[in-house]
Amino acid sequence: MSIEPRPPPRQLVAKLRRVLGGGAGWRGVFLQLLFVAVLAWIGYEIVDNVRSNLASQRIAAGFGFLTNNAGFDVNQTLIPYSGSDSYARVFVVGLLNTLLVAVIGIFFATVIGFLVALGRLSPNWLLARISGGYVELLRNIPLLFQILFWYLAVLQALPPPRQSISLFDLFFLSNRGLVVPTPIPHAGLEAVAIALLLAISASLLLRFYAQRQLFQSGRMLTIWPYIVGLIIGLPLIASLAFGSPVSFEIPQLRGFNFAGGSRIIPEFVALTLALSTYTGAFIAEVVRAGILSVHKGQMEAGSSLGLSRGAALRLIVVPQALRVILPPLTNQYLNLTKNSSLAVAIGYPDLVSVFAGTALNQTGQAIEIIGITMGVYLLISLVTSAIMSFYNWRIGRSMGG
Amino acid sequence: MKRVYLVFALALAVGFSVQSAAAQTLKTVKDRGMVACGVSQGLPGFSSPDDKGNWTGIDVDICRAVAAAIFNDPTKVKFVPLSAKDRFTALQSGEIDVLSRNTTWTLSRDTTLGANFTGVTYYDGQGFMVRKSLKVNSALELNSASVCVQTGTTTEQNLADFFKSNNMKYEVVAFAGGDETVKAYESGRCDAFTTDASGLYAYRLKMASPDDHVVLPEIISKEPLGPMVRHGDDQWFDLVKWVLFAMVDAEELGITQRNVDEMTKSDKPELKRVLGTDGNFGEQLGLTKDWVIRIVKSVGNYGETFDRNVGAGSPLKIARGLNQLWNKGGIQYAPPIR
Numbered sequence: 001m002s003i004e005p006r007p008p009p010r011q012l013v014a015k016l017r018r019v020l021g022g023g024a025g026w027r028g029v030f031l032q033l034l035f036v037a038v039l040a041w042i043g044y045e046i047v048d049n050v051r052s053n054l055a056s057q058r059i060a061a062g063f064g065f066l067t068n069n070a071g072f073d074v075n076q077t078l079i080p081y082s083g084s085d086s087y088a089r090v091f092v093v094g095l096l097n098t099l100l101v102a103v104i105g106i107f108f109a110t111v112i113g114f115l116v117a118l119g120r121l122s123p124n125w126l127l128a129r130i131s132g133g134y135v136e137l138l139r140n141i142p143l144l145f146q147i148l149f150w151y152l153a154v155l156q157a158l159p160p161p162r163q164s165i166s167l168f169d170l171f172f173l174s175n176r177g178l179v180v181p182t183p184i185p186h187a188g189l190e191a192v193a194i195a196l197l198l199a200i201s202a203s204l205l206l207r208f209y210a211q212r213q214l215f216q217s218g219r220m221l222t223i224w225p226y227i228v229g230l231i232i233g234l235p236l237i238a239s240l241a242f243g244s245p246v247s248f249e250i251p252q253l254r255g256f257n258f259a260g261g262s263r264i265i266p267e268f269v270a271l272t273l274a275l276s277t278y279t280g281a282f283i284a285e286v287v288r289a290g291i292l293s294v295h296k297g298q299m300e301a302g303s304s305l306g307l308s309r310g311a312a313l314r315l316i317v318v319p320q321a322l323r324v325i326l327p328p329l330t331n332q333y334l335n336l337t338k339n340s341s342l343a344v345a346i347g348y349p350d351l352v353s354v355f356a357g358t359a360l361n362q363t364g365q366a367i368e369i370i371g372i373t374m375g376v377y378l379l380i381s382l383v384t385s386a387i388m389s390f391y392n393w394r395i396g397r398s399m400g401g
Numbered sequence: 402m403k404r405v406y407l408v409f410a411l412a413l414a415v416g417f418s419v420q421s422a423a424a425q426t427l428k429t430v431k432d433r434g435m436v437a438c439g440v441s442q443g444l445p446g447f448s449s450p451d452d453k454g455n456w457t458g459i460d461v462d463i464c465r466a467v468a469a470a471i472f473n474d475p476t477k478v479k480f481v482p483l484s485a486k487d488r489f490t491a492l493q494s495g496e497i498d499v500l501s502r503n504t505t506w507t508l509s510r511d512t513t514l515g516a517n518f519t520g521v522t523y524y525d526g527q528g529f530m531v532r533k534s535l536k537v538n539s540a541l542e543l544n545s546a547s548v549c550v551q552t553g554t555t556t557e558q559n560l561a562d563f564f565k566s567n568n569m570k571y572e573v574v575a576f577a578g579g580d581e582t583v584k585a586y587e588s589g590r591c592d593a594f595t596t597d598a599s600g601l602y603a604y605r606l607k608m609a610s611p612d613d614h615v616v617l618p619e620i621i622s623k624e625p626l627g628p629m630v631r632h633g634d635d636q637w638f639d640l641v642k643w644v645l646f647a648m649v650d651a652e653e654l655g656i657t658q659r660n661v662d663e664m665t666k667s668d669k670p671e672l673k674r675v676l677g678t679d680g681n682f683g684e685q686l687g688l689t690k691d692w693v694i695r696i697v698k699s700v701g702n703y704g705e706t707f708d709r710n711v712g713a714g715s716p717l718k719i720a721r722g723l724n725q726l727w728n729k730g731g732i733q734y735a736p737p738i739r
Contacts, residue, residue: 057632059493060513072557073564073573083561155588175589176547176572256546256592257572266590267574344552344577347585357486357577358552364514366490 050367065363066091072358074349076265087359094354095376101271101350102337102380108276109336110329113283118313120288131284138281144342146278151270151346158266161257172251172258177265179258181248188243195238199230206230267348271340279336283329290325291317322395330388334381341377351376426498426630426637427687430471435479438464439497442482444579445603446711446719447503447523456480459710460501462700463522463628466644467499470692475699484578485554489514492629499641500629503597505555510629519642521627523711524723524732526620527559528598530605533615535592540619544569549591551575551582556596559622583607593617597624602717640686647693649735650675651702653726658701661694675738682738693738703733 021028054061066088073083078096081089119131138146155175159165164174172179203226210221239245251261294317302312344353356373360366430436440448440460448458465475481497492500493515503525504510506518529540529548537543540563550556552575564571574591576582583604586594596604598620605611628645630638651657654672656664665676673679677690684690700706707724708714725731 054515057493057515058512059515071561073561073571075573075575083565152584152588155585155590160589255544259545345581347549347574347576347581349575353552353575353577358557358575361485361552361554362509362558364489364510 054367060363060365061368063368065365065368068363070359071362074354075347076268076349087355087363090359091351091355091372094349094351097349097354098337098340098343098351099380101268101275101340101343101348105272105275105279105336105340106333108272109279109283109332112276112280113332114287116280116284117287117291120284121291135281135284138278139285143274143278143339144345147271147274147342147346150274151267154266154270154273161253164253170248170250172253172261175266176257177263178269179251179261179263181250182260182262183246184249185246186244188239189245191238191242192235192245195234196231199234202230202234203227265348267343267346270346271343271348275336275339279332279339282332282335286328286332287321287325289328290321290323293324294320319395323392326388326392326395330385333384333388337380337384338377426634427471427640430498434472435477436464436468436471436499437479437481437497438467439481439483439488439491439500439502440464441502442484442578444503444600445606446599446715446717447603448480448482448501450480450482457710459522459706460503460628462706462710463501463645464499466648466696466700467641469695469699470640470644470647470688473689473695485551486577489516492516492631495631498630498637503599503626504629505597506625506627507555514629515632516629517632517638518627518629519638520645521625521733522645523599523626525597525599525624525626527556527595527622527624528601528620529617530586530594530601530614531592531617532613534613537617540593540617540621541567541569543571543593545571546592547572547574547590548593548595549574549576549582549586550595551579552577554596555622555624560595563621579604580607597626599626599711599717599719602711602719606716636687640688643686643738644696645703646735647675647696647738648700648703648706649726649733650738651693651697652704653728653735656693656697656702658697658705661697665694671737680739 017025017029021032024031051061067086069084070087070090071083072090074081074090074093076097077093078100079089079093081093116131116134119127120135122128122131158173158175161172161174161176164172164179166172170181206223206226210223213219213221249260251258253259291313298316298320299309299312302316303309307315340350341352343350344357347353351373356369360369363369438461440456440458443449444458446458448456448460450456461478461480464478464480468477469475471477481491483491483497483500483502488500488502488504489510491497500516501522503523504518505525506521510516511518529543531537531543543564548560548571550560550573557573557575560571560573572591574585576585579596579600582596583594585591587608594601594604598616601616605614605616608614628641630641654675656672656675661676664672665678667673670679674682675693677683677692677694681690683692686692689695701709704721704726707721711717711719712721721731723731724733727734
């Protein structure tokens with residue numbers, strides 16, 4: 001007797017049973033619903049238990065503290081902030097500081113990673129060994145020590161403010177940071193900004209036109225002189241017509257520190273350096289894996305077309321390698337963002353240091369604050385991986401699958 | 402399949418059994434055989450371990466006094482080093498029974514943390530330390546200075562208040578740990594370092610060249626430091642409170658570690674009450690009749706503890722100042738044992 005596979009159900013109810021319960025049918029559906037109900041009940045019990053315990057011990061709970069005065073100052077604030085602002089504003093300040101470090105760190109880490117990976121794959125023996133040594137060294141030392149090392153090394157190397165290194169008496173470098181003149185916007189700023197935007201759009205259009213020309217008639221147009229002329233010329237004309245866009249506030253040494261000007265604090269530099277070099281080592285390995293995953297024949301095909309090694313890498317190998325590189329690269333970006341919370345060790349006012357550190361201690365409401373902080377990091381990570389997934393999808397689409 | 406349902410039922414049964422938090426800390430401590438005491442991670446004079454792991458300090462001695470009163474053995478204490486961030490959570494969760502970690506008594510801490518302060522071990526205030534080479538004589542000359550501070554304490558708010566009310570600008574550099582803060586100050590990252598005055602003296606000892614630094618005279622805040630216990634256990638609260646009061650009362654009556662035995666033979670009614678010959682005050686607290694004798698024999702009276710840890714008999718050499726007895730010029734005042 002031959003065993004026939006069960007035909008798929010045709011009626012709606014039977015189809016539903018198949019979809020929801022799989023092989024187990026309606027019993028499977030019931031078990032799944034029971035499981036979800038138990039999970040939901042456990043979650044509810046936990047929240048309720050916490051709330052009643054806090055209430056019985058008369059520990060303050062709830063999110064009302066966010067409107068109270070913070071009462072403390074923060075070293076680096078990307079938005080205006082003073083001690084009499086609320087905890088909610090302090091949260092935003094800390095969040096912006098974290099995002100600043102994360103974005104700049106990701107940029108530099110990617111650059112370092114790609115360069116070191118290419119170096120390790122280079123036929124130059126010395127370069128390959130040095131790149132390999134860089135990766136092995138930085139991957140294996142804990143990040144906290146690297147951060148402390150950069151901080152102490154940066155601090156020790158710099159002079160006190162009264163003996164700061166100055167460049168044209170405009171830029172001052174000391175162990176309080178790099179002080180640069182602040183641009184103060186004047187009337188002409190809007191006109192110059194609009195002119196710059198126009199110049200950039202015109203350049204993009206020009207590039208698009210040149211590409212069309214290349215594909216249609218095979219002629220290569222040199223457009224870069226026009227682009228340079230547009231980007232420099234249009235804003236220049238606007239500033240001549242409408243007045244200078246900015247004037248600068250020159251920093252001056254007064255008493256202990258510099259008055260006027262903007263300052264890049266050494267904590268930020270140390271943290272970004274440490275994060276970039278550390279994550280760059282990991283990214284280098286990811287990129288190297290991606291490049292090695294591309295078939296050797298591609299490189300040979302490139303060189304048989306007359307392309308140099310660099311051009312073959314850039315035009316043929318790396319675009320194919322990107323499909324393998326992007327998912328682990330997303331991992332490294334998320335790691336960098338979360339590792340930035342080590343800033344508290346060197347006094348950089350990031351989200352954890354300012355909100356889950358000082359604000360937590362002052363209000364005592366650990367559960368709410370840690371919950372908010374965890375939620376924010378989760379959100380940042382989800383957004384980052386969403387962006388990378390979208391990019392991955394774009395690459396995959398253009399590769400034809 | 403039946404097994405799955407059984408597991409479900411068991412899980413539900415476990416989940417439904419609610420644990421009631423009983424306020425019986427004294428019983429728990431006696432059963433455990435040790436007092437769980439939350440201390441700092443190393444602040445000389447208050448709570449710091451020596452190279453053999455023995456804890457010393459004035460906060461440590463309070464816990465040892467509690468252990469001596471309960472067990473007649475000052476070594477029956479488990480010390481839990483806590484950072485400024487997790488000290489209150491450790492107390493709330495029951496990990497420690499007493500938090501003796503130079504914590505400032507403020508209204509918000511008394512009300513929102515589910516804990517009570519049992520008294521003031523040390524009346525302190527916040528001050529500044531600068532390098533002598535800066536030639537600064539007063540905190541009011543610190544306009545636009547950089548100040549290193551440790552996060553997670555009352556220090557940051559006091560600092561902000563001080564500079565705001567004196568219309569001065571400053572740069573705050575806030576670190577998580579006390580040691581990192583001091584290291585940054587020493588390396589020149591900041592011009593000044595601020596924390597409680599007792600902490601300033603303690604950290605100065607740890608520095609490479611202590612004589613290069615000077616503590617400025619201004620005290621910009623009130624920092625009454627004292628032990629904390631959880632809400633909801635009045636008996637334990639009274640016990641810890643009266644251990645400290647007993648030490649102060651003992652100093653007032655002249656009872657010292659050395660003469661406590663002969664003092665028990667005295668006829669003075671006050672001494673007889675305090676040392677347990679008369680009345681049953683110890684038992685009213687849940688302790689024994691000789692509770693004060695046990696305390697003074699193990700850590701001494703308040704003055705001896707102070708001298709040994711932060712005063713003339715220690716490297717810190719802090720003057721009694723406000724911490725002197727009320728009838729000798731200070732404000733340490735304990736209610737009478739009667």
